[in-house]
Amino acid sequence: MATYDILIFQGVEPVGEKQVELKLGNPGSFTTGIQKVAQSFTKMFLTEVGSVTNDPTLGTSFLTLLRSGAIRDEASLESAFQAAVLDVMNYMSVNEDIDIPLDEQLAEANLIAWDLQPGFLSIQVQIVSEAGDSREYVVPVEVRKDE
Amino acid sequence: MTASLNETVFTEQQDYYDGSVEESTQYVVDFLLNRYPTLDLEPTRALYDLLIRPTAELTAYNLTNINHYRLASSLQAIVENPDAFTDEDADRVAANFRVDRAAGTKTQGTVTIVLDTSRTVSVPEGASFTGAGLTYYATSTFISTAGATTTTFDRPLTQLADGTWAFTITVEAAEAGEGYDLKQGTALTWGNPSAGYIRSYVESDFTGGTDQQTNAELIAQLDKGLAAEAMAGRINIASLIRSQFPTTRDISIIGYGDSEMLRDSHNIFGIKTGGKADIYVRTSNRLVDNTLTKSCTLVDWPNKIFQASIGRNEYPGFYVIQAIYPADQSGITGTLEITSEIRGLDVTDLTYVAPAIANIVEGAYTRYQTAVVQFQDLDADVAGLSVGDTKDYKFEVAGLPFVDDIQDYVAGRGVHNPTGDFLVRAPIPMLLSVSLQVDYVTGDETVDTDAVKNEIATAINGIDFSLGKVPASLVIDAAYNALTDRATVREPIDMMGVLRLPSGTSRVYRSTTEIRVPDIDEEGVSSRNVSFYTDVTAIEVSVQTVDVKSV
Numbered sequence: 001m002a003t004y005d006i007l008i009f010q011g012v013e014p015v016g017e018k019q020v021e022l023k024l025g026n027p028g029s030f031t032t033g034i035q036k037v038a039q040s041f042t043k044m045f046l047t048e049v050g051s052v053t054n055d056p057t058l059g060t061s062f063l064t065l066l067r068s069g070a071i072r073d074e075a076s077l078e079s080a081f082q083a084a085v086l087d088v089m090n091y092m093s094v095n096e097d098i099d100i101p102l103d104e105q106l107a108e109a110n111l112i113a114w115d116l117q118p119g120f121l122s123i124q125v126q127i128v129s130e131a132g133d134s135r136e137y138v139v140p141v142e143v144r145k146d147e
Numbered sequence: 148m149t150a151s152l153n154e155t156v157f158t159e160q161q162d163y164y165d166g167s168v169e170e171s172t173q174y175v176v177d178f179l180l181n182r183y184p185t186l187d188l189e190p191t192r193a194l195y196d197l198l199i200r201p202t203a204e205l206t207a208y209n210l211t212n213i214n215h216y217r218l219a220s221s222l223q224a225i226v227e228n229p230d231a232f233t234d235e236d237a238d239r240v241a242a243n244f245r246v247d248r249a250a251g252t253k254t255q256g257t258v259t260i261v262l263d264t265s266r267t268v269s270v271p272e273g274a275s276f277t278g279a280g281l282t283y284y285a286t287s288t289f290i291s292t293a294g295a296t297t298t299t300f301d302r303p304l305t306q307l308a309d310g311t312w313a314f315t316i317t318v319e320a321a322e323a324g325e326g327y328d329l330k331q332g333t334a335l336t337w338g339n340p341s342a343g344y345i346r347s348y349v350e351s352d353f354t355g356g357t358d359q360q361t362n363a364e365l366i367a368q369l370d371k372g373l374a375a376e377a378m379a380g381r382i383n384i385a386s387l388i389r390s391q392f393p394t395t396r397d398i399s400i401i402g403y404g405d406s407e408m409l410r411d412s413h414n415i416f417g418i419k420t421g422g423k424a425d426i427y428v429r430t431s432n433r434l435v436d437n438t439l440t441k442s443c444t445l446v447d448w449p450n451k452i453f454q455a456s457i458g459r460n461e462y463p464g465f466y467v468i469q470a471i472y473p474a475d476q477s478g479i480t481g482t483l484e485i486t487s488e489i490r491g492l493d494v495t496d497l498t499y500v501a502p503a504i505a506n507i508v509e510g511a512y513t514r515y516q517t518a519v520v521q522f523q524d525l526d527a528d529v530a531g532l533s534v535g536d537t538k539d540y541k542f543e544v545a546g547l548p549f550v551d552d553i554q555d556y557v558a559g560r561g562v563h564n565p566t567g568d569f570l571v572r573a574p575i576p577m578l579l580s581v582s583l584q585v586d587y588v589t590g591d592e593t594v595d596t597d598a599v600k601n602e603i604a605t606a607i608n609g610i611d612f613s614l615g616k617v618p619a620s621l622v623i624d625a626a627y628n629a630l631t632d633r634a635t636v637r638e639p640i641d642m643m644g645v646l647r648l649p650s651g652t653s654r655v656y657r658s659t660t661e662i663r664v665p666d667i668d669e670e671g672v673s674s675r676n677v678s679f680y681t682d683v684t685a686i687e688v689s690v691q692t693v694d695v696k697s698v
Contacts, residue, residue, distance in 0.1 A: 001184075
């Protein structure tokens with residue numbers, strides 16, 4: 001039985017390039033399947049570990065490394081991304097119910113392409129579910145000097 | 148949501164909340180899934196992060212507070228873990244039993260300021276004086292004067308034997324607490340001295356500083372609050388004395404059937420007949436020195452032996468004479484040799500009938516105690532004196548205050564139990580000295596030996612009748628309160644206790660593990676009536692640097 005989460009990535013289209021905004025809809029919408037997987041992955045991927053009260057293991061170190069300047073080239077980016085994916089996978093394996101449908105479970109997250117500029121990083125991510133379906137999307141990250 | 152919502156409150160109360168954020172989370176998840184089974188409420192989902200978790204945290208917080216407030220009104224919960232509750236919580240519960248928290252008081256005392264010449268010096272109100280790592284402030288403006296004192300600010304100048312001049316002022320500790328009590332003679336430094344200032348020191352013991360009661364101490368008083376304040380059972384008597392003499396630190400009452408009771412067996416059969424009680428009151432954690440100026444009689448001209456007597460009202464129940472020195476001497480530099488000290492009793496009736504006391508063993512350290520002291524002053528100029536002439540000397544005498552006041556109070560006709568005979572005594576003293584070594588790693592912060600000594604003194608002086616010993620572990624634990632970084636106490640430590648028995652003889656006990664109060668039946672001595680005393684000057688802390696390998 002499919003399960004649903006509230007949709008916080010607004011403006012998503014089934015195919016093609018589309019600007020996506022992170023907010024609750026009005027009226028709100030639910031999401032499921034691979035879109036729900038991508039939403040959960042992205043949200044945790046961009047959450048800094050240690051920033052959530054009472055759950056010190058939620059999140060990854062990706063943004064922390066990016067802000068500290070540790071991500072400088074392809075090697076360091078690839079390393080930080082894989083470490084973050086591992087954190088997400090481990091967290092989900094520990095905390096998720098094994099009975100949720102396969103198309104709602106994360107199987108892989110791959111770094112497809114990237115663009116690193118001073119103060120700005122854009123990564124293209126491929127999400128693959130346990131059911132085998134996949135999607136690609138771009139995650140832009142801006143790093144301000146005062147952060 | 149109240150303003151008290153913060154991490155500290157939340158964390159402190161975790162022990163008292165029988166749930167957790169996780170349990171609250173599960174509760175909210177189960178609640179929603181029961182109604183909407185197709186919702187995905189797993190961690191990392193938006194619903195979980197935006198709805199479930201915040202709700203669960205607030206629920207846990209509210210449950211914690213509710214549980215805390217429920218427990219805070221529970222005497223049982225506070226008794227089990229008094230330090231986990233706020234002072235206000237404990238105060239509210241204690242008030243239900245007519246017990247109030249004893250607030251801390253600030254030490255006050257007299258400081259002698261020594262000047263080079265007879266000159267007018269103004270000490271402004273709030274002027275600071277520091278010594279032994281503690282700060283004191285002048286309680287008002289004081290002005291030294293060689294002439295007549297015309298205002299309350301004026302303080303007369305007196306010339307000392309070395310030609311300098313001195314006057315006294317009153318100071319108060321910067322903060323409340325027993326740790327601010329200082330011994331006579333302790334050097335104090337004037338923070339902003341005037342011209343002509345040479346030095347300043349504690350004129351007589353600083354006393355009266357008390358720490359605010361902790362929650363544990365407050366709760367321990369509950370039975371006293373419930374008990375009727377009367378000269379009846381032990382709890383009742385203790386409750387009465389504490390209510391009238393709030394600085395009383397410890398009370399032990401010896402009565403019928405106790406091996407320490409010697410006064411109730413004066414009959415032809417020598418059997419204990421009851422009807423008498425010895426009330427041992429520790430009215431100060433530390434010994435309090437008093438200076439008595441005595442006119443002493445020359446009794447042995449060739450050997451320069453002088454004699455003086457100490458009446459029962461001069462320092463009632465005193466323990467020991469710490470020093471004797473000429474009255475015109477500036478401060479204590481040592482003591483003349485005491486060649487003889489004979490304690491006696493003066494049991495003539497006051498405004499009430501004196502308790503039955505047969506001898507000094509039964510009457511030592513009571514308000515009826517007296518003493519005749521002989522001492523030798525080899526430096527005294529006796530050329531112009533003959534036997535029977537007098538010379539002034541100062542006696543530094545250590546004891547406890549209020550022994551006479553408490554005796555007078557409990558013997559008052561309206562208070563006294565007409566079926567009993569009550570004798571108030573200062574506890575039999577065991578004077579402790581401690582020696583230990585502290586190791587600290589080269590390069591670490593230097594050990595504050597004064598702080599270590601203060602912690603140890605506070606711990607030893609805080610031992611009550613119920614423990615009956617000074618374990619080395621207590622001393623070491625106290626020392627660690629003042630140690631930082633990698634400083635450690637090296638074992639074994641050396642402890643020595645001098646037990647001054649009522650008969651006047653002393654027994655010395657030395658140990659590296661514990662000093663234990665012995666049972667001495669013929670003197671009526673046991674842990675029930677012996678108190679431990681020490682002072683920072685009796686505690687030796689040596690410091691040794693050690694090298695460690697870098698890691």
